[in-house]
Amino acid sequence: MAVDIPKSFAGLPATETKWVGRGVNRVEDPGLLTGRTEFVDNLVKPGMVHCAILRSPYAHARVISIDASKAEQLPGVVAVVSGEDARRWSNPAQTMPEGWGCYCLVVDKARFVGEPVAAVAAVNRYVAEDALELIDVEYEPLPVVAEAAAAAEAGGPLIFEDKPSNVMYQRVFNWGDVDAALARADHVFSESFRWHRLGANPMETFGVIAEWNPVDQSAVFQGSFQSQSHMGLGRAAVLGLPSHKVKMISQPHGGSFGGKGGFRGCDIAVLLSRKCGGRPVKYIEDRMEYLLAGASQAWDRHYQASLAVDNDGKVLALDVKLLDDLGATAEGFGAVSAAKPLAAFTGPYAIEVARYDLTLVATNKLPASPYRGMGPPPHNFVIEQLMDIAARELGLDAAEIRRRNYIPPEAFPYTIASGNEYDSGRYEAALDKVLEMSDYAGLRAEQARAREQGRYLGIGIASTIEPGVFDWNAYAIVGLPSTGVPEGVSVGIDILGKIYVKVGFSLEGQGQYTLACQLLADYFGVDISDIAVVYQDSHSAPPHFGPGGSRLGVAMTGAILGAAQLLKEKLIAMAAALMQTDAANLRMLDGMIGIEGVPEAQMHSAQVAATMLARSDLLPPGMDPNPECTYVWTAPGRTPADEEGRAKSYLTAANACHVVCVEVDPDTAMVEILSYYIADDCGTRLNPATVEGMTQGGVAQGVGAALLEEYVYDEEGQLLTSTFMDYLLPTINEVPMTQKAALVTPSPFTPLGAKGVGEGAIHTTPAAIMCAINDALAPLGVRAREVPASPNRLWKLMQEAKAG
């Protein structure tokens, strides 16, 4: 039967919705608040030993010899592995682009500081770390490629000697005739921008317990996996195992933001387990390992970009040239971050032609990983800076130039130059809302007064799109050919009437389990406490991906409502047999199944389910007795990418407009955020409290990106920011308490009209803050084009400007 997933709350079988759409208390919270939730490091298994990893002190060095004999003799040590074991029992990592990967332990040479060279399993972590000090490694240092520009040049040292250069990927995408637009435009504004490395830093680092089964040559990994099935396929490839010999069990984990990682951690731990005969091996990455060599770093970017604009401020073309430093290998899927801007290349603006000149290079730094937003935050920073440059040159207000270029509401669904289709939006309404909230005219008046007093007060406006519900086709240009991302669940009712939903993802922080309960409580007319969310491992769950790319809220809503509908139809068929009527006469409302217009002919859905399970004699012919249904949802209408990378990729386009007011201290160049306003539109809000929380959390990460966070390497490829004393995360003292307003423009394409959400604020906040800083420093003629805008950077720019 066809599944028809409701596009609004009105389509649910409920007189009124009591749970979904409301900011209900989360079902996850009691366990988290009492310390009972089982994060991976809480787990103890019989015979378990602990892993510690010896890491390369050099950014580029040949390993001449490894002598682990003393470590092996240390009491409490049960196994030591090094490159020889990796070569014997595993394959080099799968990468995008292909062919830029290596073994999980150095086989020939180390390519970045912190690359694993050897690992120890011992009775506890303390002893394992003692043993690392007993391993002697002889290195022959090699010349280091520390800069992206040098990496792109021919003739330097090669990071992969089987490659002709350190260029991993180079291609130019022309969407329309950009050269003609540039030639025709009244003005072309060009500028260079630099976005330094930063990254996810969830408060829990990666952790895993790996167990090798020597009898049937299989592996089980239990850990903090953002996407267990994706992780499992990679492990099978690396270990040379068939997919059914690798099982992934995902524990609740303490955040991810795309940067949980753990590929090498899994692989090394299972090699150790194999070496010691199959004992479970726990590896908990510590924070310094995470900063130095985890999935901690993303977006190391050099931009040269131009905006072609006519005299009225109408943008004709966007031309972006990106040199992205992916680090030593392509194992971290950092290339995906360079591809994702295709999903919203021209932001909220009707810019009909665009060009993307994309070069990805390898250097002797940590391989780049994903991070929340997956690439657009730097891209949006570039677009919004260019919009402000154009406005300033044309004498337009920052709000006005944006207003003149928005895609109008009547143009949706709207296909952008880079191929994706936006579903719906009211961008000007969002702008108007945030201007009203912020009293924009009042802010400008305050700025004028401040300038008279010699203060540097600035106002930033940024408008962005948050592509939601990712699709693999968005990343086709770097080697992911598939279309669609299935997400499946099973919904059932037990014999005593309680509802359960089986899912293939664990807790990560976004309140997914609460959303599952909200949806099912309204669907079956029960209390939220009558529902159990049951986690299933990678072998048990229907096809699934889990959280990522602002997808899970929409995807799981589709899966749950699909499964619920199938279950409803099955219960109705059963009830029809019991009531001796035709199923077409029955409907379910608030959990009661009955004959329309006959109030006394009613059965509760739970009663029908129990009858199925307990009275096989009453089952209609051909019906199995299982009141459980599975549905696998994937986004409708997705298309494979064409030769220019164009596809209907991300299903939804949420939008936001931020206004921020900052003041730059004239003496110290410290930036203080004075006020911050957000209007955002992610369609129907399934849990407004969760949306608000993720928005604010994205603001915090955006503040970190704009002002604080940076991985700094020296010319020898040594990381200088390997602790939280040097890599600065925003605290309660730096993050503004924002004022937020919600617009609701439902998606016409999605379950309940909801759009993907969770990344929007990090897409927008860095751009907004940088716009505000440049606005503040405009009287000095300062152009701050480097992120983060740390006090030392800004201070130098201010001194240079004052010196003239």
Add this chain to the structure above:
Amino acid sequence: MTMQQVVKVTVNGVSYERNVEVRLTLADFLRVELGLTGTHVGCEHGVCGACTVLMNGRSVRSCLMLAVQADGAEIMTVEGLADDGRLHPIQQAFMEEHGLQCGFCTPGFLMAVYELLGSNPDPSDEEIRESLGGQICRCTGYQSIMRSVKSAAAKLAGARV
């Protein structure tokens, strides 16, 4: 190989005595020796505050202390807040105000808030910032935490009346 020493502590009102290596951190002692895994370890260098516990009523970083330094102390961890599954008003406030997302940093925040509200039942925004400035949360952006602290203060004030 390494030296051992006896540590006697009271944790959440229960007395424990263990013979441990002198290099064992207090965080590992609580988590591994005593099985009190509610205290989480986020950075192991004293910056993130996830491992915050109270020792003799004052907040300490349990990753930066050795277990032997806590000998004779009274320690309170997140497990000491709820009463037979009934959430403490601070926990209740965090739930109602959505003061957590992934929840990994939360035990540290709860202990820091417990300490704050014990000495200052009605803190200002500035005082809340001051006392939570050493706790890092990567999910919430702190706004809901700020609301949670105020709500907790109100709940505790109500309970005292």
